[in-house]
Amino acid sequence: MSSVDPHKLSRDSTSLAMRLVRSAIFWAVPFLLISALTILWFYRSSTLALFDDPLDATVTSLVAASNSELSKDNPEQILSLAREPLDPRYQQALSGRYWLIGQIYRDGRILPVRASRSMAGETLALEANNAATLYENPSEVLRSQTAGPDNEPLRFSARMAFLPGLEDTPLVMIAAADSRAASRAILRFALLVIAVMLLLIIGVFTAVFMQVRIGLKPLFDLSRQVVDVKEGREIRVSGHYPNEIYPLANELNGLIDHNADVVKRARTHVSNLAHALKTPIAVLQNESEQNKSPLSSIVTRQTATMRKQVEHHLQRARAATRGQLIGTVTEVPPIIEGMVRTMPRIYRHKDVKVVTDVNTDLVFRGEKRDLDEMLGNLIDNAFKWTKSEVSIVAQNSEFDESMMEITISDNGRGIAKEDYAQAIKRGMRLDETTPGTGFGLAIVDDLARAYKGSVALGQADSGGLSVTLTLPRRV
Amino acid sequence: MRILIVEDDADLSRQLSESLKDAGYAVDVANDGEEGHFLGDTEPYDAVVLDLGLPQIDGISILQKWRTDGRKFPVIILTARDQWSEKVAGFDAGADDYLTKPFHSEELLARLRALVRRAAGHTTDSIDIGSLHVDNRAARAFVDGMPIKLTSHEFRLLSYMAMHKGRVISRTELVEHIYDQDFDRDSNTIEVFVGRLRRKIGTDRIETVRGLGYRLADPDQGNSEE
Numbered sequence: 001m002s003s004v005d006p007h008k009l010s011r012d013s014t015s016l017a018m019r020l021v022r023s024a025i026f027w028a029v030p031f032l033l034i035s036a037l038t039i040l041w042f043y044r045s046s047t048l049a050l051f052d053d054p055l056d057a058t059v060t061s062l063v064a065a066s067n068s069e070l071s072k073d074n075p076e077q078i079l080s081l082a083r084e085p086l087d088p089r090y091q092q093a094l095s096g097r098y099w100l101i102g103q104i105y106r107d108g109r110i111l112p113v114r115a116s117r118s119m120a121g122e123t124l125a126l127e128a129n130n131a132a133t134l135y136e137n138p139s140e141v142l143r144s145q146t147a148g149p150d151n152e153p154l155r156f157s158a159r160m161a162f163l164p165g166l167e168d169t170p171l172v173m174i175a176a177a178d179s180r181a182a183s184r185a186i187l188r189f190a191l192l193v194i195a196v197m198l199l200l201i202i203g204v205f206t207a208v209f210m211q212v213r214i215g216l217k218p219l220f221d222l223s224r225q226v227v228d229v230k231e232g233r234e235i236r237v238s239g240h241y242p243n244e245i246y247p248l249a250n251e252l253n254g255l256i257d258h259n260a261d262v263v264k265r266a267r268t269h270v271s272n273l274a275h276a277l278k279t280p281i282a283v284l285q286n287e288s289e290q291n292k293s294p295l296s297s298i299v300t301r302q303t304a305t306m307r308k309q310v311e312h313h314l315q316r317a318r319a320a321t322r323g324q325l326i327g328t329v330t331e332v333p334p335i336i337e338g339m340v341r342t343m344p345r346i347y348r349h350k351d352v353k354v355v356t357d358v359n360t361d362l363v364f365r366g367e368k369r370d371l372d373e374m375l376g377n378l379i380d381n382a383f384k385w386t387k388s389e390v391s392i393v394a395q396n397s398e399f400d401e402s403m404m405e406i407t408i409s410d411n412g413r414g415i416a417k418e419d420y421a422q423a424i425k426r427g428m429r430l431d432e433t434t435p436g437t438g439f440g441l442a443i444v445d446d447l448a449r450a451y452k453g454s455v456a457l458g459q460a461d462s463g464g465l466s467v468t469l470t471l472p473r474r475v
Numbered sequence: 476m477r478i479l480i481v482e483d484d485a486d487l488s489r490q491l492s493e494s495l496k497d498a499g500y501a502v503d504v505a506n507d508g509e510e511g512h513f514l515g516d517t518e519p520y521d522a523v524v525l526d527l528g529l530p531q532i533d534g535i536s537i538l539q540k541w542r543t544d545g546r547k548f549p550v551i552i553l554t555a556r557d558q559w560s561e562k563v564a565g566f567d568a569g570a571d572d573y574l575t576k577p578f579h580s581e582e583l584l585a586r587l588r589a590l591v592r593r594a595a596g597h598t599t600d601s602i603d604i605g606s607l608h609v610d611n612r613a614a615r616a617f618v619d620g621m622p623i624k625l626t627s628h629e630f631r632l633l634s635y636m637a638m639h640k641g642r643v644i645s646r647t648e649l650v651e652h653i654y655d656q657d658f659d660r661d662s663n664t665i666e667v668f669v670g671r672l673r674r675k676i677g678t679d680r681i682e683t684v685r686g687l688g689y690r691l692a693d694p695d696q697g698n699s700e701e
Contacts, residue, residue, distance in 0.1 A: 278555035282577035283486045286494070289579070307577050339559075342566040346573070348593070369560040376559025 016219070017212045024208040029201065036197045043189050048155075051182045052143055055157040058085050058099055058175035059141060066101070066173070068163040079113050079163065079171065090116035094150045096178030100124055101161075104131055104172040113171060122149035124174060126158070134160055134172060148178065155179040218245050226252065232329040232365040232474050259326055270317040277310050315443070329474050330371050332362035332394055332404070338372075339379045340392070347383045358394040362404050363474040366451050371471075374447050377440035378408045378467050386410030386464060397470060403453070404473040411462035420457040444469065476591055476635055477501040477652045479518070481511030481534065482526045482553070491524060494580045495587070499614035499630045501655040508532030515541050519651045520548045521635075522591050524583070527554040527565070535568045542569035549590035553583065588612060595638040602637045605693030607676055609637040616676065623675050628653065632668050633676070636691035645688035 014022075065082040079101065084090070089097035095118045102112040108126040115123070126134075130144050138160035148154040156176035163171065218241050228234040229252075237252045281303050288299035340354050364371050382390040389411050397403035415423055424445045444467075445455045453471040460466035478500045482488040485506065492502045503518065505511035508529035515523055515537070527534035538550055549571040554561070557575040565573050572586050588600055588611055600612040608617040614630055616623045625633065631653040636644060646665050654660055669689060673681050679694040 274555045274557075278576040279484045279487055283484065283490060285577050286490050286580050287486075290490075290494075303577070338563040338567065342563045345566050345571065348589075369558055372560035372563060373558060376562065380559075 017209075017216060020212045020216075021205070021208050024204065028204045028208075032197050032200055032204075036193050040190055040193055044186050047182055047186055051155060051177070051179065052157060054087075055143075055155065055175040055177060056141055058087075059157045059159055059173050061085055062099060062101060062173040062175070063159065063161050066161055066163055066171075068165045079166070081114060085116070085175075090118050092118055093120040094118060094148075096148070096150075096152065098124070098148065098154070098174075098176045100174045100176070101171055102174075103169055104134065106131055106135070110172065110174075119149055124148070124154075124156075124176065126156075130158075134158060138162070138170065145179065146176070148176065152178050153180060153183070155182070218242050222249055222252075225249075229256065229327040232327050232363075235327055256326055266317070270314060273317075274310070274314055277306075281307050281310065315446075328367050330364045330366060330368040332364050332371070332406070333358050333360050335364075335368065335371050335375055336392055336394060336406075339375050343379055343383045343390075346380070350383065350386075351388065352383055352386055353389045355389065355391040356393075358392065359396060359404075362394055362396070364404070365472040365474050370447050370451070374444045374469060374471075375406065375408075377444050378406075378469065381440055381467070382408050382410040382412075382465070385412035387412055389462070391460075396473065400470075402472055402475055403470050405468055405470050407466060407468045409460035409462070409466035410464040411460065412464040414459055414463055414465045415457065417459075423457060424455060441467075476521045476631060476638070477503070477518070477655065478587065479503050479505065479511070479514055479520045479523045481505045481508070481515075481523065481529065481537070483507060483529050484526075490580070491583070494584065496627070497614075498584050499611070499627060499634060500587075501631060501653055501658075503656045508534070508537055512537045512540060514656070515546060515548070516544065518656070519648075521594070521652060522587055523548055523550045524587070525550050525552050525570075527552060527556055527561075535564060538565075538568045538570060549594045551583070551586055551590060553578065585612075592638065597638065602640065604637060604640050604680070604691060605695050607637075607680060607693075609634060618676055625672075625675065628668055629672050629675070632665075632672055633691075636681070636689065640691045643684045643687045643690045648688070 062081075062085065065084070067080045067082065069078060069080045081101075085099055087097060089095040090099060097116070098119050099116045100110065100112055100119060100123065101114045102110040102123065104110050104126065106128065108128045108131040110123050110125065112119075112123045115121075124146060126144070126146055130142060130146075133142055141157050141159045143155065143157050146154050146156060154176040156174050158172055158174040160170050161173050221239060222237065222241065222245055225234060225237045225239060229237060236256055237249045239249075241249045284299055285303040285307070288296040288303065290296075336356060336358055340356060344352060344354075379390065379392065387410075391409045392406070393409075394404065394406040397405045424441045441455065441457075448455050448469060448471060451471055453469065456468045456470070458466045458468065476499070478495055480488055480491050480495070480502060482491060482504070483506055488504045488506065492504050495502045500521075503514055503520075505514050508531040511525070511529065512532055514520075525534045525538060529537070534552065534554070538552075541548075541550075550569065551572040551574060552565045552570045553574050553576065554565075555576045562573050571590050574583055574586060592598070592600060592611065601608060601610045603609075606619045608620075610616070611634055614634075616625060616630065616633055632649065635649065635652050649665050650660050669681060677694070680691060682690045682692055684690055
């Protein structure tokens with residue numbers, strides 16, 4: 001048995017809309033089915049009642065018209081009919097309307113005594129259980145089916161009659177009619193009911209679906225807004241929401257604000273710590289370098305360690321709050337312009353030509369300070385190593401719609417391919433002759449990863465180093 | 476050369492002030508933003524060392540005010556804030572250089588020297604006026620290759636005049652650039668220093684331009700230098 005982790009968020013395979021549609025079908029389909037069956041049953045009963053009514057009347061009239069008299073030839077009582085049923089169809093052979101008076105055997109065979117002309121000399125045979133019913137309830141009318149003289153399906157009404165003088169040989173009186181027309185009518189009606197029911201089910205489906213779409217629209221809107229916020233198109237959740245969803249939207253905004261607040265506070269603490277520690281370290285370091293006592297050499301060594309520790313933990317603290325600010329975006333061109341303005345002031349002793357090719361619509365899905373840090377380090381490196389020219393190209397990625405690529409190349413000596421991996425590793429310096437706090441690529445790599453981006457080294461056309469930074473952009 | 480240090484940490488500002496004085500600068504110290512801004516606004520400094528996190532007014536605002544008001548002296552920002560976004564903001568506010576704490580005082584001195592000489596239009600730390608050689612890095616001067624013993628005030632005077640060699644410099648300008656704020660500013664003392672300096676490097680190297688001031692020139696080139 002696999003247990004479900006209560007703190008884990010998992011996705012249900014069905015959508016909310018499907019759940020609502022399903023539950024609607026759950027009540028609508030049985031309801032429609034029961035209605036259809038009730039209507040069909042009612043129609044069939046009333047059709048058969050209308051069908052059976054004239055047959056019952058014929059049987060009643062046969063019973064009423066029957067009498068017994070002495071036969072002229074035999075000393076036996078024989079059946080006499082005062083009058084025959086009037087319907088002309090009884091006169092026409094195999095018309096589908098029949099009457100029959102006869103002796104019935106237990107197995108259902110009938111020995112006819114009198115019959116309508118339409119019987120054309122044939123007789124009828126009932127099923128054995130019908131015969132049994134007639135014998136058990138001789139005074140009641142039985143309605144059932146059998147086959148006719150033309151082998152057509154018949155419905156019949158039948159009852160037993162005990163005529164005076166003929167008490168020992170009870171006679172059965174049957175009126176029957178071809179039931180095919182009635183069956184056809186019932187079948188037609190059934191098809192009609194099925195068709196109407198199918199239409200109703202389709203209608204209910206559509207109505208439920210529309211209702212779900214309209215009813216749940218605010219929910220779909222909210223989920224779209226959340227995506228917009230996450231991908232930096234919006235700063236907060238906005239719009240009109242019904243009573244049920246408004247608290248959720250409001251709470252989301254609260255969370256976004258809280259998140260920004262926490263990130264900002266953490267940063268402020270880190271920055272305060274930096275300022276608070278770095279100045280005393282500078283004082284101790286400079287003071288100890290001024291004199292040459294054993295104490296000062298310990299202080300020199302220890303302040304160097306402190307300096308490294310502070311730097312290391314500041315980097316970690318900054319990294320911990322990185323990429324956490326939901327929904328912030330930064331326009332890329334002003335950042336690059338800022339760097340292009342600043343770098344020549346730092347590298348005044350160098351005459352560096354800067355070539356830029358920047359897509360003016362580029363927007364980075366992340367924070368300004370992080371983009372500043374990445375580009376600052378990379379462009380600083382390029383200025384540090386270049387002979388005369390630095391090129392900055394920023395464009396949409398050709399491979400991924402949601403990413404952008406910023407390539408910074410110099411025409412310095414470059415790095416050998418086999419050293420690329422090491423150049424990105426933290427704290428690695430490939431050349432100690434140019435001053436600076438390491439290669440800076442490690443910081444850039446950490447940052448880019450925090451944004452699910454990447455840093456790739458390559459060789460520029462001029463033979464120098466070319467660094468490509470891939471970062472998420474606002475689409 | 477007169478430098479302003481705006482730094483709220485007392486120990487650090489004392490250290491900075493000492494090492495800058497040792498390097499031959501006149502130094503004023505401001506311990507908060509308001510005082511720092513006022514000094515920079517009223518005194519003609521040759522360079523400013525500016526901390527960013529200051530009480531009352533922060534460093535960036537001070538710098539922006541100075542630049543808006545047309546103060547052009549070179550400013551080096553000295554701060555614990557080492558993020559690129561802060562560096563860009565610092566340079567955009569008008570800084571000429573940016574140094575992050577903790578730092579080595581030699582590094583700060585080197586950068587200050589570079590700023591000061593660049594502001595005066597020189598490309599190297601040492602200046603030659605004929606056979607007179609002024610080494611600002613080592614805070615020493617040579618005549619015909621022989622080192623000359625100078626007091627800190629004498630060197631400051633020589634260094635300032637060398638930085639602006641060929642130009643007539645008024646007594647007031649000299650007072651403003653070689654004395655710190657607390658010094659007794661009697662322009663007559665300038666004459667005393669000029670007299671002593673003349674005795675050490677050769678009388679004809681410093682011309683007196685009547686009513687205007689002094690000029691450091693190469694005696695072998697005559698007065699043709701402009």
